[in-house]
Structure formats: structure tokens, C-alpha cells
Amino acid sequence: MAKVKYYYDAETLSYRKIKRKKRTTFKYATVFLLAAALFGFLSFAIASNYIESPKERQLARELQNMQLQYELLNKRMDDAIAALENVEERDNAIYRLYFEANPIPEEQRRAGFGGINRYKKFEGFDNSQLISESNKRLDILEKAIVVQSKSLDEIAKLAADKEKFLEAIPAIQPVNNVDLTRMASGYGYRTDPFTKIRKFHFGMDFTAPRGTPIYATGNGIVKRADNSSTGYGKHIRIDHGFGYMSLYAHLYKYNVKVNQRVKRGDLIGFVGSTGRSEAPHLHYEVFKDGERINPINFYYGNLSPQEFDILLKKASLENQSLD
Incomplete structure (x- = not known):
């Protein structure tokens, strides 16, 4: 039950009831409701920065998984590059040297791709640099493998020619x-x-x-x-x-x-x-x-x-x- 409020009337030397006008009541109620709404909005906005929704948690997990996958991909590329470099070293220092073929320059093996930006489609996203660099390394690795594959094809042909050469040249005494x-x-x-x-x-x-x-x-x-x-x-x-x-x-x-x-x-x-x-x-x-x-x-x-x-x-x- 609402409390009844009084005020002292000096003219009548008595207490009289305070009568609140409806307009004033509506005004106070409106201010209260607006203040409550503003407070609720601010509270939600602040809380949303610290409290994740289930959808946000799912997206965060997917992002972490993607980062992990790219890190694993880069590790595998490191291993592949190391193995390829070993083959390239033997190719230049042994195979091509033995068959008197010119070594393949490093800049030709590791050449990038000129012209347009091939990785523009990866820009503007979280971890764009990670994705772009991984794709760039993969492209260079694929090109290096193609170069090495062609080199080994050439070595195989040189080896076949060398075998034919060794069988062809006069290499024994014609009379026992x-x-x-x-x-x-x-x-x-x-x-x-x-x-x-x-x-x-x-x-x-x-x-x-x-x-x-x-x-x-x-x-x-x-x-x-x-x-x-x-x-x-x-x-x-x-x-x-x-x-x-x-x-x-x-x-x-x-x-x-x-x-x-x-x-x-x-x-x-x-x-x-x-x-x-x-x-x-x-x-x-x-x-x-x-x-x-x-x-x-x-x-x-x-x-x-x-x-x-x-x-x-x-x-x-x-x-x-x-x-």
C-alpha cells in the first residue's frame, strides 16, 4: 500500500495530503522506464564483450582448429622442402655432374610468380597473412617439384644415352x-x-x-x-x-x-x-x-x-x- 504524504499548510496551521497529478506520475514512470531500458542495453553491450554465445564459441573453436591445421600444413611443407632440397643437391652435385649436364640455378628452382597478386582473395580476413603465406609456400613447393621432376626426366634420358654410349664405343680387344x-x-x-x-x-x-x-x-x-x-x-x-x-x-x-x-x-x-x-x-x-x-x-x-x-x-x- 502506497504511503500517504502530507505537507504543513501555514495558512490553516494544519497538515494536508499531498495530491500527485497524473501527468507528473506518468512523467516519473516514463523516466524510470527509459532509465531502466538504457541501463539494460548498456549492461548487455558490456556483457556481450565478455560472455560468448554458443555460436561464438563454435566459431572460435573452428578458428583455432584452422590455425592448427595451417601450422601442421606448414610443418609438413618444411619436411617436404627439406627432402626436396636433398634430392636437388644430389641432382646438381652428383647426377647432373656425372652426366655432364649444367646444374639448375637456385633462382630457377625457387622462382616465385610475377604479375597479378595471386593471393588477393585471402585478404581482409582474420589470419589472412598466415593463409596467404601458406598458399604461397605451397605454390613455390609445387613449382620446385615440377622443375625437379623435369630434371629427373632429363637425367633418365642422359642415363639411357650414357648406357647406349658405353655399350657402343669400341671397348674390347678384337682378338682374344x-x-x-x-x-x-x-x-x-x-x-x-x-x-x-x-x-x-x-x-x-x-x-x-x-x-x-x-x-x-x-x-x-x-x-x-x-x-x-x-x-x-x-x-x-x-x-x-x-x-x-x-x-x-x-x-x-x-x-x-x-x-x-x-x-x-x-x-x-x-x-x-x-x-x-x-x-x-x-x-x-x-x-x-x-x-x-x-x-x-x-x-x-x-x-x-x-x-x-x-x-x-x-x-x-x-x-x-x-x-
């Missing part, structure tokens, strides 16, 4: 040591057996009985098997590719035909004494890019170091050739 009578003459100045004049001998002479097997010294294609070249008599020429060719002269007979593909160690003919020859022997020559070179450098395929040393000493003697 067990079949040799002696190594008669080497590459260099020798005495001509017919004119007795000192002249340059462009091959090596292997003395052996007539009919002794002669073997291809490397993989290749038979380009000639005839007796139409002056002085060589019946002879064979094998094109090994890579600029190399071998010649086998003064044969008794052939065991191959023109355009036949042969492999190192295949039987191609037999020792004879046809053409300009003093006695049965094999005259053997090696050509590189059309120039005749010393065959002594190409016997590492089937001679031991001791056998090669003996052959080298005999080949260096300036004696009389057999053709």
Missing part, C-alpha cells in the same frame, strides 16, 4: 689374347714392310693364325664388308654411333653383312692376309668424328691392368708393321 701369336705393331710411326720407309701407322696389328675369330668391339651397324678399299683387302667397318667407327682389315672371310646390327663380342669375321699384308694378321683402327685415333685407349673392357700394361709397352715400340 689366347688366339694371339703376338701384338705386332702399334699406332704411330713404323717401318713399312714393303718400302722400308718410316711412315705413320694408323692402327694396331694383331698377329694370329689364319681363321682366328675376330669380334666386334662395340655395339653398332655394319656399314661396309668388302674389299674395295685400297690396301685393306677384305675388311669390315662398324658404325658405333656417337661419332665412333671401327675398322677390321685383311680378313680371310666375313661373318656379317652390310646393315647388320651387331653387339660387342659378336663374331664378325676371321683373320687373313688379304690386301696389302705381309702375313696373316688383323689390322684394327678406331675413328672418332672421321679422324683416326689410337685404339690403345679402348681396351679397358676385357683386359686386366697387367695385360693392358704389357700391351701398352709392346704398342709403343717403333718396329716394322705388317701392312
